[in-house]
Amino acid sequence: MSALAARRRTLPGFGLTMGLTLSWLSVIILIPLAGLFLRSLELSPEQFWNILSSRRTLNALRVSFGLAFAAACVNLVMGSIIVWALVRYRFPGRRIFDAIVDVPFALPTAVAGVALTALFAEKGWLGAPLAALGLKVAFTPVGIFVAMIFIGIPFVVRTVQPVLQDLDPEIEEAAGSLGASRWQTIVRVILPSLAPALLTGLALAFARAVGEYGSVIFIAGNLPNVSEIAPLLIVIRLSEFRYADATAIAVVMLVVSFVIIFAVNRLQRWAQSRIPAR
Amino acid sequence: MTIEVKNLVKKFGSFAALDGVDLKVNDGELLALLGPSGSGKTTLLRIIAGLDWPDSGEVTFNGEDALAQGARERHVGFVFQHYALFRHMTVFENVAFGLRVQPRAVRKDEAAIRSRVKELLDLVQLDWLADRYPSQLSGGQRQRIALARALAIEPRILLLDEPFGALDAKVRKELRKWLRSLHHEIHVTSIFVTHDQEEALEVANRVVVMDKGRIEQIGSPDDVYDNPATAFVHGFIGESIVLPIQIGDGAIRLGDRQLDLAADGLAPGASRLFVRRHDMLVGPPGSGAFEGAVQHVRNFGPVQRAEVALSGGETIEIDAPRDKELRAGDTIGLNPRRYRIFAG
Numbered sequence: 263m264s265a266l267a268a269r270r271r272t273l274p275g276f277g278l279t280m281g282l283t284l285s286w287l288s289v290i291i292l293i294p295l296a297g298l299f300l301r302s303l304e305l306s307p308e309q310f311w312n313i314l315s316s317r318r319t320l321n322a323l324r325v326s327f328g329l330a331f332a333a334a335c336v337n338l339v340m341g342s343i344i345v346w347a348l349v350r351y352r353f354p355g356r357r358i359f360d361a362i363v364d365v366p367f368a369l370p371t372a373v374a375g376v377a378l379t380a381l382f383a384e385k386g387w388l389g390a391p392l393a394a395l396g397l398k399v400a401f402t403p404v405g406i407f408v409a410m411i412f413i414g415i416p417f418v419v420r421t422v423q424p425v426l427q428d429l430d431p432e433i434e435e436a437a438g439s440l441g442a443s444r445w446q447t448i449v450r451v452i453l454p455s456l457a458p459a460l461l462t463g464l465a466l467a468f469a470r471a472v473g474e475y476g477s478v479i480f481i482a483g484n485l486p487n488v489s490e491i492a493p494l495l496i497v498i499r500l501s502e503f504r505y506a507d508a509t510a511i512a513v514v515m516l517v518v519s520f521v522i523i524f525a526v527n528r529l530q531r532w533a534q535s536r537i538p539a540r
Numbered sequence: 541m542t543i544e545v546k547n548l549v550k551k552f553g554s555f556a557a558l559d560g561v562d563l564k565v566n567d568g569e570l571l572a573l574l575g576p577s578g579s580g581k582t583t584l585l586r587i588i589a590g591l592d593w594p595d596s597g598e599v600t601f602n603g604e605d606a607l608a609q610g611a612r613e614r615h616v617g618f619v620f621q622h623y624a625l626f627r628h629m630t631v632f633e634n635v636a637f638g639l640r641v642q643p644r645a646v647r648k649d650e651a652a653i654r655s656r657v658k659e660l661l662d663l664v665q666l667d668w669l670a671d672r673y674p675s676q677l678s679g680g681q682r683q684r685i686a687l688a689r690a691l692a693i694e695p696r697i698l699l700l701d702e703p704f705g706a707l708d709a710k711v712r713k714e715l716r717k718w719l720r721s722l723h724h725e726i727h728v729t730s731i732f733v734t735h736d737q738e739e740a741l742e743v744a745n746r747v748v749v750m751d752k753g754r755i756e757q758i759g760s761p762d763d764v765y766d767n768p769a770t771a772f773v774h775g776f777i778g779e780s781i782v783l784p785i786q787i788g789d790g791a792i793r794l795g796d797r798q799l800d801l802a803a804d805g806l807a808p809g810a811s812r813l814f815v816r817r818h819d820m821l822v823g824p825p826g827s828g829a830f831e832g833a834v835q836h837v838r839n840f841g842p843v844q845r846a847e848v849a850l851s852g853g854e855t856i857e858i859d860a861p862r863d864k865e866l867r868a869g870d871t872i873g874l875n876p877r878r879y880r881i882f883a884g
Contacts, residue, residue, distance in 0.1 A: 432624040435591050438611045439618040440638035441693055450641070454628040 298516065301509040313510045318486050319495065322511070326492040327518060329403060330471035333410035337467045338460060340411075341418025348419075349426045363419045366412055371476025378409055379481045401483030406491060409477045414467030421463035422456060429455055457533040465526035472519055541602055541696045541729045542567050543588060548597030550583055550753075557583040558594065559753035565731060570723045572744035573733045576776065580753040581733045582701055588731065589699050590614045601696065614697075617690030617728075621702040623682045625674040631685050632670040635660055638693035660688040663722070680711040684718075691726070700732035704739065716743050737777045741765060749773050771882035774814040781820065781856045783813045785881070792881075795852035800829045801879075811883050815876040817859040818843065822866065828875030832856075836868045848874065 302310065313319060347353075348360050366374065382389040382399040392399055399405050429452070437447040453460075475493045482489045492515055499508035543565040550558040557580045565571050573581040586592040588599060590611035599606040606614060625634050635657045639648055648656065661667040664684040674682055683703055690698060703719070704712040720743050723730055734740050740747045741761040749756045749764055749772075757769040768774035775782060786793045788808045792801050825831055832848040835855070839845075843859040846866050850856060858874065860866060 430622070430624060432620050432622065433626060435611070436618065436620060436624040436689075437626075437637070437641075439589060439591065439614075439616060440641065440689065441612055441615075442637070442641040443612065446641045450637070451626055455626075457628075 295516065298509055298512055301505065302513045305506045305510060309506070310510050313507050314514060318490070319492075319511055321487040322490050322492040322495040323514065323518075325403060325406065325488075325490065326472055326515070329407050329491075330410055330468050330474075333407055333414055333471050334464050334468035336411050337414040337418045338464045341415055341463060341467075342422060342456075342460065344415075345419050345422045345426055349423060350431075363416050365416075366414075367416045371413065371474065372480070374412060375409065375477035375480030378405070378412060378477060382408065382481065400481050401485075401489065403482075403489050405481035405483065406478050406489060409481050410471035410474060413474050413477055414471050417466035417470055418460075418463035421466060422459045425456055425459040454533075458530050461526055461530040461533060465523055465530070468526075469519060469523060472515070543606075543697065543729065543731075544598070544600045544603075545584070545588070546598040546600075548584065548587065548594050548599070550580075550587065550592070550594045556580075556753045558587075558597075561597070561750075561753070561755055563748060563755065563758070565729060568727045568729055569745045570720070570743065571731045572740035572747045573731060573750060574735070574737060574740040574747055574777075575750035575756075576735055578752075579750040581735075581750050584750075585699050585701055585731060585733050588697070589616050589618045591618070615693065615695055617693065617695030617698045619683070619686050619690050619698070619700040619703050621705045623674070623679075623686045623706075625682055625686055625689070627674055629673075630670065631661070631666070631672050631674065631677070632657055634674065634685060635689045635692050637689060656692065660692055663691070663725075664688045678711075679707045680715055683707065683715065687722075691728075695728065698728050698730040700730065702733055702735070704736075705734070712739070719743055741777070749776065751776070768814075768880065771812060771814065771884070774880055774882070779817050781815045781817060781858070783815075783850075783852075783854055783856070785811050785813050787811050787881075794830070794850070794854070797852045801876075806881060807883055809883065811881050813876075813879055813881050815879045817845075817857060819876055819878045820856075820858040820860075821875045821877050822846075822858070822860050822864055823873040823875060825871045825873050827873035830874040830876075832872060832874060834866055834868050834870045834872060837866050848872070850874075 305313070344359075344363065348356060348363075379400055380386055382392070382405060384390065384393050384398070384400065386400070389400055397404070399408060433451055433455070434447055437451045438444075442450065473493065475491070475497075478491055479494055482491060482494070484490050484494055492511055496508045496511050496515075499505075499511065543563075545561055545563040548558050548561040549556070559580070561580070561584060563584075573584060575581045583592060587594050588606070590606070590609065590613075593607070601614070611618075626637065629637070636653050639653045639656060642648075657670075658667060661670055664687060666681060666684055666688070669677060669681065669685070674685070677685065683706075687700075687703075700719075704715050707715065716739055719732075732743070741764075744761060746758065747761055747764050748758050751772045757764055757773045759767070759769075764773060764777055768777065774780050783794055785799070786809075787803055787806045790803050792799045792803045792806075792813075794813075820830075821828070830850050830852075832850040835847040835849055837844050837846045839862065840859070842862065844862050844864070844866060846858050846860060848856055848858055866872070
């Protein structure tokens with residue numbers, strides 16, 4: 263590119279927007295994260311290891327990541343079904359249901375936590391019949407799981423919805439006229455076409471559930487080693503002025519989340535590469 | 541395979557997409573359903589394929605009731621206007637799809653599937669694209685792959701919905717010829733839908749002209765062009781000059797002018813006279829049924845197209861041979877060598 267061409271771009275403003283983007287992302291995201299890492303460096307590797315390998319920390323991390331993943335999987339399945347119904351069928355109240363999906367986005371998480379706790383408490387509307395069946399939800403890990411499903415569902419629905427809307431019903435008709443059963447059409451045609459969006463939805467729902475604090479702590483019961491989530495443990499350590507402990511746990515959460523998101527991203531790229539843009 | 545359609549009716553709300561359609565398709569023929577959009581041609585095709593269901597009427601394949609079966613059981617190859625290829629599959633897998641989803645009992649083994657797909661890709665002359673994805677192909681290539689995919693299941697009938705509608709003019713012309721020679725080779729009973737009269741006349745053995753959910757005319761391409769059965773067909777196929785005329789007292793009038801044309805056997809009242817542009821022969825003033833002043837002349841490929849203001853007040857466009865001397869301002873006589881009059 264000649265100097266003249268470089269000066270006369272058709273879309274000016276590259277320098278300005280790029281500069282703003284970099285500085286903004288640095289201030290908002292990169293510098294705080296770097297601070298977190300620096301703080302954790304105050305610990306010797308041995309101290310770091312001791313904090314992490316303590317039973318309470320390990321259990322908190324297991325509860326957070328394990329339940330978040332389970333909840334994301336449930337959301338993936340249920341979210342796909344909801345998207346299917348919302349996109350493919352016209353029924354009375356469809357718009358209302360469509361709007362309801364966004365409620366967990368908008369509701370303050372503490373409100374959600376209180377509502378869920380009231381609902382699933384032993385005397386609550388749902389808690390009482392479930393307790394009669396021997397399933398205790400509120401103040402157990404199951405409660406955490408329920409809260410995580412609640413806050414994660416819109417992520418799956420809203421990522422998959424536009425992609426399914428774009429998916430031409432003709433490809434289903436084509437599959438049918440080629441002799442595919444309904445099941446074969448879903449498994450061989452529809453799901454592979456939606457795979458990148460489904461993976462994105464899964465990753466977002468998972469990330470949100472891992473980081474969720476407000477709605478979970480109300481319903482969790484917060485019993486150390488049983489129903490204590492990692493973010494809560496961080497808060498507890500902070501209130502005990504054990505800042506290094508808190509940052510150590512935070513760093514681990516950060517790294518694990520990053521690795522998982524990165525893995526899902528690669529998977530999604532791979533799926534996307536098999537469906538190049540039209 | 542013969543297809544018979546009897547008194548088919550299909551309504552979308554209050555709109556009648558098909559309003560009593562009867563049609564018989566002979567074994568091995570290549571039939572065109574021709575009509576403007578909204579004429580019901582695609583609906584008819586989709587009902588035959590089992591992708592839509594009529595409100596009433598019958599569809600039979602070789603005398604057996606097709607409406608009792610779904611799209612899956614009918615064994616019909618369907619080609620969509622926008623190809624409907626599976627984006628996440630290679631060309632090879634797209635073509636193999638119909639073979640892979642067969643019930644296990646009749647499914648071919650992998651080697652047989654591979655050789656069949658290879659055969660089909662050779663047939664559509666695209667074997668070198670087997671490992672590409674649909675997004676990497678041109679429109680014409682995609683449509684040929686879609687056709688190979690439809691043929692993989694050895695369909696009893698091949699149905700094509702505006703197969704070349706999304707392609708540019710040049711590719712479209714090539715594919716038309718190609719489709720005709722392909723049909724010659726495989727001889728499967730085929731129906732294709734088009735709104736392009738040239739396409740219908742060039743490719744099909746028989747043409748079905750449809751309008752507003754009804755069949756206007758069924759005939760050979762020559763038939764529908766030379767002997768249009770209705771005013772609609774005359775106006776839709778080929779360019780026509782349409783003149784509002786009055787019939788009465790054994791004479792035909794355009795405005796105040798009595799035309800020197802036979803009015804025998806015509807019902808009195810308002811009618812329309814249809815003439816093809818190239819059937820209006822130019823002569824000296826006073827020599828023909830019409831007279832008019834040439835407004836301007838443009839060369840248009842092999843012909844010259846002249847705009848002529850008739851003395852009755854109408855302005856028409858005619859096509860004359862290039863060697864005919866025509867200049868703006870000339871007064872000329874016009875004689876229709878061939879014309880049709882339809883009441884109304």
